[in-house]
Amino acid sequence: MKRKITLKQIARELEVSISTVSKALSGSKEISEDTTQKIQAFAKLYNYRPNNIALSLKNRKTKTIGILIPEIVHHFFSTVIFGIERVANKRGYNVIVGLSNESFTKEIINMEMLANGSIDGFILSISKETLLKQDYHHFHATINQGMPIVMFDRVVSEVDCDKVIVDDFNGAVKAVNMLINKGCENIALLTTMDYVSVGRLRTQGYLEALERNNIEPNSDLILKINDSLNSADHLEFLENEINKFFELNPNIDGVFAVNELYAITAMKVAKKIGLKIPEDIQVIGFTDGVLSKHATPTLTTVSQHGQRIGEQAANLLIDRLESEDVEPDSFIVNSNPKSDFIKLVIETEIIERESTK
Amino acid sequence: MKRKITLKQIARELEVSISTVSKALSGSKEISEDTTQKIQAFAKLYNYRPNNIALSLKNRKTKTIGILIPEIVHHFFSTVIFGIERVANKRGYNVIVGLSNESFTKEIINMEMLANGSIDGFILSISKETLLKQDYHHFHATINQGMPIVMFDRVVSEVDCDKVIVDDFNGAVKAVNMLINKGCENIALLTTMDYVSVGRLRTQGYLEALERNNIEPNSDLILKINDSLNSADHLEFLENEINKFFELNPNIDGVFAVNELYAITAMKVAKKIGLKIPEDIQVIGFTDGVLSKHATPTLTTVSQHGQRIGEQAANLLIDRLESEDVEPDSFIVNSNPKSDFIKLVIETEIIERESTK
DNA sequence: TATCAACACGAAAACGTTTTCGTTAAGAAT
DNA sequence: ATTCTTAACGAAAACGTTTTCGTGTTGATA
DSSP: OOOOOHHHHHHHTTTSHHHHHHHHHTTOOTTHHHHHHHHHHHHTTOOOOOOHHHHHHHOOOSSEEEEEESOSSSHHHHHHHHHHHHHHTTOOOEEEEETTTTHHHHHHHHHHHHTTTTTTTEEEEEHHHHHHHTHHHHEEEEEEETTTEEEEEETTTOSSSSSEOOOOHHHHHHHHHHHHTTTHHHHHEEETTTTTTHHHHHHHHHHHHHTTOOOOGGGEEEEEEEOOOOOOHHHHHHHHHHHHHHHTTTOOOOOEEHHHHHHHHHHHHHHHHOOOOOTTEEEEEEEEOOOHSSSOOOEEEEEOHHHHHHHHHHHHHHHHHHHHHTGGGGGGGGSSSTTTSSSSEEEOOOETTTTTO | OOOOOOHHHHHHHHHHHHHHHOOOOOOOOSSSSHHHHHHHHHHHTOOOOHHHHHHHHHHHHHOEEEESSSSSSSSSHHHHHHHHHHHHHHHTOEEEEEEOOOOHHHHHHHHHHHHTOOOOOOOOOOHHHHHHOOOOOOHHHHHHHTEEEEEEESSOTEEEEEEEEEEEHHHHHHHHHHHHHTOOOOEEEEEOTTHHHHHHHHHHHHHHHHTTTTOOGGGGGEEEEEOOOOOOTTHHHHHHHHHHHHHHOOOOOOOSSSSSSHHHHHHHHHTTTTTTTTTTOOOEEOOOOHHHSSSSSEEEEEEHHHHHHHHHHHHHHHHHHHHTTTTOOOOOOOOSSSTTSOEEEEOEEEETTTTTT
16 A cells, blocks of 8 residues: 655655655766665656656646547547547657536536646537537637637637538538439438527538439428437337338338437338338448447448547647747747637548448 | 746745745745745736646656547447546546557557556556457566556456456346246247457356256357457348347347347347237346447446446545555565455446336 | 734745756866 | 856755744733
8 A cells, every 4th residue: 555656755864865766766967876776776666757747747748638528428529539649648648538428517617627737638519508609719719728629510609719520411412413323212310400500501411412413402301300319219200200201201212310219210111111222212321330340231321430529629729838848949829819720521431231232 | 828836936036045935835844924825816816737747746646547449439438438538527636548449559658658658557457359369468467667557348367457347247147037027938049259358258157047947058049249340330230130030049048148239139130020028038138338228128248347447446446555655664575466456347237127027 | 002803915835847047066277 | 366167966946836833912900
């Protein structure tokens, strides 16, 4: 039950000063070979490791980055975290995660907890409630305090910071295009209420693809689903909605869904009412998660490359953190005050499986 | 771009001492009402928040707990993290996560990074490689340094610490019992190589249930699958294995799988070779994840309550952390040196869905 | 008028580092 | 014999807190 050993204890034990110990351990040539060897041996014996907290306080940087996401029990966010952790670890950083649970208040509380010295910068995706309220003062506040933020996936133009986003628009265009090329003539869109930007963009992509192919969009074929209730009975509600939708529009021969769950559920409903996939109806979903790979039939999806998003976001943040070290030296004060920020667009990729011909 | 304000700055600005500011902000009655008001107003105006790192250094505790898990892109672990984060947050703690990726070395590296002052205690699940090597020195080392560990799910009797485990054995017994009660006479077991304790326990539960019902176990009906390759082609391999297995044993009318993926794949293969679920063959899987809820037919599963596991683990750890504060005062030195540790067993629950009658 | 308590505040240590700037002694140079 | 390097080390500040222990002033008491 021995506590971790400190420089002071080594110093006392070896009857030298703390400074000597510190220098010896870092291999400074200010210290004679004899004492250096003695100190290093002693330190190794007692498995000395510098205390991170003390280092953080001294260096005014913690070498850890804060992740703030709406939920963690979610395949996409898990993969993003995985990507972040990968490069963070490789570059000597730790990650500390906070969950907003889609709540505005929890988002703020979490940011305040972490912003008080615990981390060097944020990687985050905005909660739904915040997007609804359109209140971004907490982001501005932390940025103003000199703490960089990188946003991913759910971003917002009102905040000036680095961003990594999925090319939702073109992803949707590609998907719907594929359905058209595979012979679909009446393509339905399963989407959400569009206060979340990604949903809106995917909807726009759907419309754009139709227009490029000179197909008149038919509002009957667009089903906007209220996703505010995220509970267990949501699933039943969803099935009913889609069921009604399919019965009202028997001519549908293609479905583009803005997320995996909607796509899977559409397939389930379609099978239930006797439609064959992909013969009678083809389905493509956004987001390539576990469900898509294991559904029957397996689902053709638009992959967002969550891991790559995480990796890029982490690189962006760390690059900025480590360039800041030099900034005070530089003469360029506020050159390009805004356009300085990078917006990375990660291309989507269509993964063809059995739900399309 | 103003940095966060500190006590020192407030003190200088208001021409008082740092101690006065500190006391005023904590509402000490040592300070006159006048100055207290003035200082608090100023602090509020500049949005003063004490620096967490400095507090950590002073108090020798960080109020953050380290989570170390084999992988994060995994429904079960996500739910556990969710549970941990929930109670951690409620009790004023942050969580910092490390991933071992099932690697012994990464597990050690991560532990060393975090153990040097960054966290107050660990919640972890052991990596497969560590379980294979049976080398637990790093756990012993951190515990010896006075840092408590709570293990969950993948635990090991060689390490003395608090543990939270799933009742794998009884969960399996319950599942197989249910299959028997629902009329299955030839129940197959789909399991892994058994160096991971949970797999072994589930296998034992399967055997126990058979014995209790006076059914002679048939080794032909047990398929041990090599899960060392976790890559993309693993899925195809899995399907082939199960396919061969089913063709060799056409009498199988029930399947108990030790994880969700095996169960889902078994259903897929069964359907492919023309078996009706649950009429011809009933299936139960361990682990209640997303796949189970959305498969067709939906899968009856043994739920492990990942969230509850996380919550209990977090409570256990925090309880221990906060009781340690008092320990030095207590006269009971090393009373019950070993049996002091708690082993919580979380009961499983069978969630009946369409894959059983 | 000398003593005393109460009040209001400041100085300093401590947490564990790193780093700058002395300081001492020995030997070389003048 | 005096000055000057150089080698080898120590003292102290700094990061931002909290807390213990003074200390000076005031008004009341003896």
